[in-house]
Amino acid sequence: MKKFNKNIAVIGAGFAGLSSAAYLAKNGFQVTVYDQHQQPGGRARAVEQDGFLFDLGPSWYWMPDAFERFFAAFGKKPSDYYQLQRLDPSYRVFWENDQHWDIPANYDDFLQLMESTEKGAAQKTEEFLEQARIKYEVGMNDFVQRPSLSITEFMDVQIAKAALKLDLLKNMSSHVRKFYNDSRIIRLMEFPVLFLGAMPDRIPALYSMMNYADIKLGTWYPMGGMSEVVKGMVQVCEELGVKFELGNPVQKIDIKGKKAEGLLVNGNICTFDAVISSGDYHHTETQLLPTTHRSYNDAYWESRTMAPSCLLYYLGVNKKVEGLLHHNLFFDSDFGKHAREIYESPAWPSDPLFYACVPSKTDPSVAPEGKENIFLLIPVAPGMPDTPEIREKYLQILLDRLEARTGESIRPHIEVKRTFAYQDFVSQYNSFKGNAYGLANTLGQTAFLKPKMRSKKVENLFYSGQLTVPGPGVPPSLISGEVAAHEIEKYFAL
Ligand SMILES: Cc1cc2nc3c(=O)[nH]c(=O)nc-3n(C[C@H](O)[C@H](O)[C@H](O)COP(=O)(O)OP(=O)(O)OC[C@H]3O[C@@H](n4cnc5c(N)ncnc54)[C@H](O)[C@@H]3O)c2cc1C
Numbered sequence: 219m220k221k222f223n224k225n226i227a228v229i230g231a232g233f234a235g236l237s238s239a240a241y242l243a244k245n246g247f248q249v250t251v252y253d254q255h256q257q258p259g260g261r262a263r264a265v266e267q268d269g270f271l272f273d274l275g276p277s278w279y280w281m282p283d284a285f286e287r288f289f290a291a292f293g294k295k296p297s298d299y300y301q302l303q304r305l306d307p308s309y310r311v312f313w314e315n316d317q318h319w320d321i322p323a324n325y326d327d328f329l330q331l332m333e334s335t336e337k338g339a340a341q342k343t344e345e346f347l348e349q350a351r352i353k354y355e356v357g358m359n360d361f362v363q364r365p366s367l368s369i370t371e372f373m374d375v376q377i378a379k380a381a382l383k384l385d386l387l388k389n390m391s392s393h394v395r396k397f398y399n400d401s402r403i404i405r406l407m408e409f410p411v412l413f414l415g416a417m418p419d420r421i422p423a424l425y426s427m428m429n430y431a432d433i434k435l436g437t438w439y440p441m442g443g444m445s446e447v448v449k450g451m452v453q454v455c456e457e458l459g460v461k462f463e464l465g466n467p468v469q470k471i472d473i474k475g476k477k478a479e480g481l482l483v484n485g486n487i488c489t490f491d492a493v494i495s496s497g498d499y500h501h502t503e504t505q506l507l508p509t510t511h512r513s514y515n516d517a518y519w520e521s522r523t524m525a526p527s528c529l530l531y532y533l534g535v536n537k538k539v540e541g542l543l544h545h546n547l548f549f550d551s552d553f554g555k556h557a558r559e560i561y562e563s564p565a566w567p568s569d570p571l572f573y574a575c576v577p578s579k580t581d582p583s584v585a586p587e588g589k590e591n592i593f594l595l596i597p598v599a600p601g602m603p604d605t606p607e608i609r610e611k612y613l614q615i616l617l618d619r620l621e622a623r624t625g626e627s628i629r630p631h632i633e634v635k636r637t638f639a640y641q642d643f644v645s646q647y648n649s650f651k652g653n654a655y656g657l658a659n660t661l662g663q664t665a666f667l668k669p670k671m672r673s674k675k676v677e678n679l680f681y682s683g684q685l686t687v688p689g690p691g692v693p694p695s696l697i698s699g700e701v702a703a704h705e706i707e708k709y710f711a712l
Contacts (some may be wrong), residue, residue: 222246222710227481227488229253229506230496232260233682233692236451237288237699238494240375243458244292246467246662246705250490251460252483254467258452260496261647261655262692264445267585272444275654276607276692278413278545279438280431280701284358284693285447288700292454297677299450300440303580304644307604308437309545311409312623313402320543323436323448331684336400342582343433346397346407350430352383357427362697364690366666366707378584385423386661393423405549412597413691415525415658418555422661439580444692468497471506471679478679492678492709494702496695499669499685501648513674519650523660525690526560526597527640527652529604529612533592534585534634539576542592543623546574548619564599566608589633601651604639613637655691656684671702680705 223278226242228235231253239249252351255463257643261275279285285296292428296302306323322328332339361384385393394407408418410428440446461485470482495502500519551569559565565661575593578585585591594616613635621628640652656661669687673679682702688694 222707224248224249224491224710225489226706227252227493228496229481229493229502230260230482230683231258231452231462231464232496232683233262233448233451233695234702235260235494235496235701236448237455237696238496238682239460239699239705240292240451240455240458241700242290242706243455245461245703249455249460250488251468252468252481253456254645256448256465257558258464259445259448262444262448264443265636267636268501268534270532270589270591270592270634271445271584272446272636273443273577273708274530274532276444277577278449278660279440279692280428280443281435281693282438283360283435284696287515288696289450289454291700292458294450294454296447296450299453300442300446302438305437305544305580307543308432308673309547310543311402311406311547312550313397314550316623317518318623319402319406319647325434326408329435332403334404336398339398339403341399342397343455346426347430347433348396349383349385350428351434351555352425353385354427354430356384356423358425361665364665364687365637365671365674365701365703366668366687366706367670368666375656385426386664388483389419389661390421390423390425391417391419393426394418405553408553409547409549413655415653415655415690416523417561420523420561420658420660422659422664424664425659434479439544439577441581442668443577443581443582449691468506469583471502471676473494473508473511473676474482475657476677478676490510492706493679494680494706495684496681496683496699496702498648498653499652499681499683500650500680504557505648507676508678511673511675515670523561523663524600524651524653524656525655526685527600527602527643528598528638528650529598529609530652531592531594531613531616532634532636532658533594533628535590535592535628535631536588536633537631538588539590539591539592539620539624539626539628541626542574542576542579542620544576544579546576548572548623550619550623560597560599564602566602566612567596567598570596570612570615574616575618597654598640600640600653602640603652604641606622606637609637609639650685659689669699672705678709
């Protein structure tokens with residue numbers, strides 16, 4: 219093992235910060251992780267109330283290979299820390315006219331669902347997913363492992379050949395429409411890119427790799443919830459000697475000349491040889507650095523397309539609610555209209571699409587016996603401050619829809635109710651415009667066009683997390699942490 223004998227500070231104990239810390243510690247660095255919260259996990263923290271355990275953020279465990287890769291780097295497996303269960307059906311989609319589809323985990327059953335909806339769609343799906351597989355393999359095994367500091371990283375013959383197969387210059391919307399006509403299949407195939415924070419016509423068709431992840435690799439659930447994954451990563455870090463300073467907001471990065479000398483925490487300077495910030499990139503630049511040492515100016519940030527913010531509800535319901543699965547997508551309203559209200563003319567949605575997660579359908583540990591743990595999510599435009607009245611108004615809209623579609627009364631059975639929205643994203647994560655999951659993966663914000671992993675002005679300051687490469691989501695954050703850690707190794711190896 220290589221001993222660098224250097225002290226590294228990591229700002230943020232989310233997936234990216236934990237990943238950076240673990241890789242650095244494995245390679246002999248002394249690592250200290252700072253987070254303003256008492257609990258690690260960042261957006262993936264959990265909160266317990268009256269016997270309900272609510273995951274605050276991510277709930278879809280996709281791309282299990284990315285988690286396996288992380289733990290394997292430390293000689294471990296996910297099953298050393300948590301038990302995974304594949305969901306079947308993967309999820310339920312509610313359409314207009316009282317229809318719904320349960321998306322089967324079994325591939326042949328999935329093809330049958332496609333064929334019964336549109337003649338020839340099974341064959342088309344095979345072709346669509348074969349292309350998506352190639353993108354997934356090239357994307358995950360090569361592209362995302364590059365720090366994307368310069369376009370030159372992508373200028374070799376191999377990459378140029380691969381890029382042709384990756385459909386970087388086509389958009390997801392027209393790509394899907396080349397294969398299918400049925401509006402439900404189109405929405406189903408476009409849905410995964412909503413995770414990437416932009417309308418399908420602005421997302422490169424490269425990201426049909428997400429359909430491969432969805433349909434072929436499956437939807438999984440870590441028993442106990444996503445916070446079990448966080449606990450596993452913290453354990454890996456602790457076994458490698460990483461120190462945690464939780465409940466400690468970093469107030470400033472202390473700069474001397476072109477170098478970060480340390481962090482200001484609780485009024486004291488703690489010295490370090492290098493810093494990785496996995497907190498919100500815009501916050502780090504504008505609040506922790508002097509203006510002279512920022513890589514990007516205000517105009518740059520204002521011109522970025524942020525991923526949506528969210529209106530979130532965590533409900534503890536004192537009965538079982540039939541008619542819902544673990545994951546439920548309510549696509550029973552106008553997809554295009556809601557997307558325009560997020561991305562084109564920001565407004566509170568007139569008739570929102572929403573997502574309901576009921577982990578107590580799979581996991582008895584997240585709700586008291588006979589009760590249901592329900593998480594509701596409406597994506598909304600970033601930068602729109604909310605009020606208690608708005609939060610209540612939308613909760614009532616969702617409850618109307620839930621009660622109508624399930625035929626169950628829910629309102630009188632709610633015994634725990636929590637909300638989380640724009641103001642909480644700003645106050646709890648220092649999130650730019652209250653973004654829920656970073657920067658959108660539009661073509662103009664992909665790879666070397668994203669905010670760089672390495673500061674342009676401070677030579678020993680690095681970034682990881684959902685606002686830099688490869689992008690939003692739990693698996694990309696794990697990868698981001700790894701790539702940033704390797705950049706630090708390269709910096710000290712010079
Ligand atoms: C509601 C919601 C649902 C989601 N659903 C999914 C999903 O189902 N599947 C999926 O893959 N992804 C999902 N995502 C996205 C995913 O959760 C994120 O992309 C990922 O967790 C980001 O990890 P991160 O480490 O980059 O950032 P974070 O988790 O935000 O961690 C950054 C940490 O830095 C801390 N910090 C910031 N500034 C400071 C400071 N000055 N001092 C100290 N600490 C500081 C923050 O408090 C935070 O704890 C979802 C996100 C949200 C919000």
